[in-house]
Amino acid sequence: MYLKDFAKWLKSLKNEGVEHVSVEERRKFLKMGLVITGVYAGGTLLSVVSKVNEVYADIPEYVGHYPYKPHYSMVLRTDRCIDCERCMEACRKTNHVPSYGWRTRILEQHLPKGEGEWERRFMPILCNHCNEPPCVRACPTRATYKDKKTGIVRMNVKKCIGCKTCMAACPYNMRYFNEEKRAIDKCDFCWESRLSKGEKITACAQACPAKVRIFGDLSDPESEVFQLVHDPQRAIWVLRPEVGARPNVFYTIN
Amino acid sequence: MLVAQGGVKNSRIVGLFVFSLILLGIGLVAGLRGFIVGHEHVYGVTREVPWGILISTYVFWVVTSTGLCLTSSIGHVFGYKPMHPIASRSIFLAIATILSGFLAIGLELENPWRMPIWNVLSPNLKSNIWWMGTLYGAYLFFMLIEFGLIRLGKHKEASMAGLLGVVAGIAAHSNLGAVFGLLHAHEFWYGPYMPIYFIASAMMSGAAAIIFFTWLAYKLSGRQMEESMVKALQVTGKVYALLTAVVIFFTIWKIIASLAGKPHGKWETVMALMKGPYAFNFWVFEIFLGLVLPFLVVIGVRAKDINAMAYVAGLALLAIFVMRYDLVVGGQIVPHYHGMHIYGLPEYYHYFPSLSEWLVVLGSFGLFGSLFLWGEMAFDGHKEIHHH
Numbered sequence: 232m233y234l235k236d237f238a239k240w241l242k243s244l245k246n247e248g249v250e251h252v253s254v255e256e257r258r259k260f261l262k263m264g265l266v267i268t269g270v271y272a273g274g275t276l277l278s279v280v281s282k283v284n285e286v287y288a289d290i291p292e293y294v295g296h297y298p299y300k301p302h303y304s305m306v307l308r309t310d311r312c313i314d315c316e317r318c319m320e321a322c323r324k325t326n327h328v329p330s331y332g333w334r335t336r337i338l339e340q341h342l343p344k345g346e347g348e349w350e351r352r353f354m355p356i357l358c359n360h361c362n363e364p365p366c367v368r369a370c371p372t373r374a375t376y377k378d379k380k381t382g383i384v385r386m387n388v389k390k391c392i393g394c395k396t397c398m399a400a401c402p403y404n405m406r407y408f409n410e411e412k413r414a415i416d417k418c419d420f421c422w423e424s425r426l427s428k429g430e431k432i433t434a435c436a437q438a439c440p441a442k443v444r445i446f447g448d449l450s451d452p453e454s455e456v457f458q459l460v461h462d463p464q465r466a467i468w469v470l471r472p473e474v475g476a477r478p479n480v481f482y483t484i485n
Numbered sequence: 486m487l488v489a490q491g492g493v494k495n496s497r498i499v500g501l502f503v504f505s506l507i508l509l510g511i512g513l514v515a516g517l518r519g520f521i522v523g524h525e526h527v528y529g530v531t532r533e534v535p536w537g538i539l540i541s542t543y544v545f546w547v548v549t550s551t552g553l554c555l556t557s558s559i560g561h562v563f564g565y566k567p568m569h570p571i572a573s574r575s576i577f578l579a580i581a582t583i584l585s586g587f588l589a590i591g592l593e594l595e596n597p598w599r600m601p602i603w604n605v606l607s608p609n610l611k612s613n614i615w616w617m618g619t620l621y622g623a624y625l626f627f628m629l630i631e632f633g634l635i636r637l638g639k640h641k642e643a644s645m646a647g648l649l650g651v652v653a654g655i656a657a658h659s660n661l662g663a664v665f666g667l668l669h670a671h672e673f674w675y676g677p678y679m680p681i682y683f684i685a686s687a688m689m690s691g692a693a694a695i696i697f698f699t700w701l702a703y704k705l706s707g708r709q710m711e712e713s714m715v716k717a718l719q720v721t722g723k724v725y726a727l728l729t730a731v732v733i734f735f736t737i738w739k740i741i742a743s744l745a746g747k748p749h750g751k752w753e754t755v756m757a758l759m760k761g762p763y764a765f766n767f768w769v770f771e772i773f774l775g776l777v778l779p780f781l782v783v784i785g786v787r788a789k790d791i792n793a794m795a796y797v798a799g800l801a802l803l804a805i806f807v808m809r810y811d812l813v814v815g816g817q818i819v820p821h822y823h824g825m826h827i828y829g830l831p832e833y834y835h836y837f838p839s840l841s842e843w844l845v846v847l848g849s850f851g852l853f854g855s856l857f858l859w860g861e862m863a864f865d866g867h868k869e870i871h872h873h
Contacts, residue, residue, distance in 0.1 A: 332532070338822060338828075339828040339829065340825065340826045340828065341826050341828045343826065349826075354825075354827075365669055368667075369614065369667075370612055370614075371603075371608070371612045371615035371618065372599075372600075372609065373607045391595075391596065392597065392600045392603065393595020394594055394595075395530075396612075396614050396664065398535040399536055399817065402670035404532065404821040404822075406532075408524070408535075410523045410525050413595060414595075414596075471821075474669040474670060
């Protein structure tokens with residue numbers, strides 16, 4: 232029988248898996264599905280297009296301009312986070328963060344779903360390494376500065392007078408005064424502890440068992456961060472966009 | 486002329502002077518201890534509320550200093566004769582208050598010794614803190630020159646130095662407003678309001694300080710106020726009433742603008758002031774003692790009764806201290822991640838001054854008190870000197 236043979240042939244095919252399907256391919260497949268469902272739902276192609284645009288509109292307006300090389304960035308897939316705090320632990324150890332301070336932590340969101348119902352979601356936070364960092368603008372002695380090459384917001388410890396204006400200026404609560412260093416301390420994307428020594432990703436990203444934290448070069452189209460941020464099917468957002476700091480830490484859900 | 490003449494000196498003044506020095510000593514010990522054991526352990530400020538009572542005390546002193554300079558400049562810089570008699574004491578107190586402010590912030594900074602070095606070697610011209618520090622340095626310099634010239638009776642030259650002081654003072658003080666006003670992170674502060682408001686409220690504080698401390702100086706030394714001084718304080722009283730009205734106007738619009746449409750961050754802060762944890766400070770100190778009472782009393786006595794004006798001006802200075810506290814701390818109490826459904830996030834961040842912070846505050850009052858009283862003794866009650 233012809234059909235039986237076809238089934239046999241189908242079964243004999245090797246499973247290629249989905250690991251190697253590129254974002255591009257996924258997008259094409261999804262679009263096809265959307266077109267089909269759009270048509271079957273009695274909608275028009277236009278309705279599908281407008282849906283795509285709606286997602287696009289979430290992307291911050293400054294995405295697409297990357298003045299640094301590498302332009303370090305992190306994408307956080309928050310719905311994957313299980314609050315195991317291994318990222319915090321790794322950060323503490325790697326960057327010698329004292330017990331009274333932190334460079335990264337995990338907030339717990341209770342997102343309202345309906346009457347009396349909510350969905351728990353964990354939201355890791357760290358320095359956003361903003362394109363327009365309010366802390367850098369406010370520092371009187373340029374003790375905190377935006378690295379000209381990488382865009383990382385760093386500290387020059389010896390210049391810090393401890394006025395704490397950068398702490399007041401940061402919309403994200405990402406700075407604390409480190410008594411041992413006698414200076415403000417903050418996340419530097421592990422520049423001093425790892426990246427400057429040849430490591431490719433931050434300690435927190437490495438430690439995350441759920442691959443929540445994707446770290447990389449946003450100016451490199453091959454990088455995962457680039458592909459996530461530029462995926463038109465994906466809702467991408469940043470924290471407190473209204474303050475205009477233009478963060479380089481992006482949030483999404485899988 | 487700069488030497489003590491001993492005309493104004495009695496046991497009361499000497500006693501208060503010694504008391505002030507003791508307060509200063511206590512404050513210094515508390516502050517210096519903070520450097521050794523670490524501010525983390527002795528100050529109440531937190532990561533979330535990094536600026537506490539020491540910053541608000543600093544703001545209080547420099548607001549008053551700028552105000553003493555600006556309000557008194559109507560006479561000795563801009564040539565309005567009836568206000569000339571207050572010049573010497575006002576300028577001296579402008580110096581005393583700014584030094585008290587520097588003491589408070591000097592003990593608040595984590596590494597004040599690094600400031601003179603890196604302010605010069607690594608300036609950030611976009612930073613309001615940098616401009617404020619630098620311009621207040623220039624301001625202090627001009628004030629010292631002006632005071633020296635006034636004591637030498639060189640009024641023409643003094644008024645030139647005074648004009649430079651006025652310019653530096655306005656620039657410095659509006660920059661202090663901008664230190665807060667240009668921080669997007671705190672909506673209650675953000676905008677051009679702060680630099681403008683700071684100048685208006687400085688002049689109000691300065692007028693109150695002139696009235697209160699001139700009156701106090703005469704009371705303590707048991708002297709009869711000269712007719713020209715009574716006249717000068719009556720004019721200052723009118724300026725005080727006017728500036729109080731201006732600040733009332735500012736405050737009303739700040740409240741309305743923070744209520745209309747419930748603007749994010751602003752609304753929460755103004756609610757904390759109006760019916761939240763800062764309501765007592767706001768209604769009793771800021772509104773009643775700081776603005777409404779002095780305005781009504783000064784208008785009520787037609788700016789003639791010096792005693793009545795001095796009482797309300799003294800209370801108003803206390804209220805202005807609280808006003809600065811509410812402005813500095815109140816601006817930081819709305820949580821950073823407010824409105825994002827964060828579990829366990831408080832409605833408002835909590836801050837309360839620690840004992841060490843209070844002691845440093847007292848120390849700055851001690852420095853001011855001792856300078857004020859020393860000035861009365863050393864400069865013979867700031868008696869006017871004329872050289873023709």
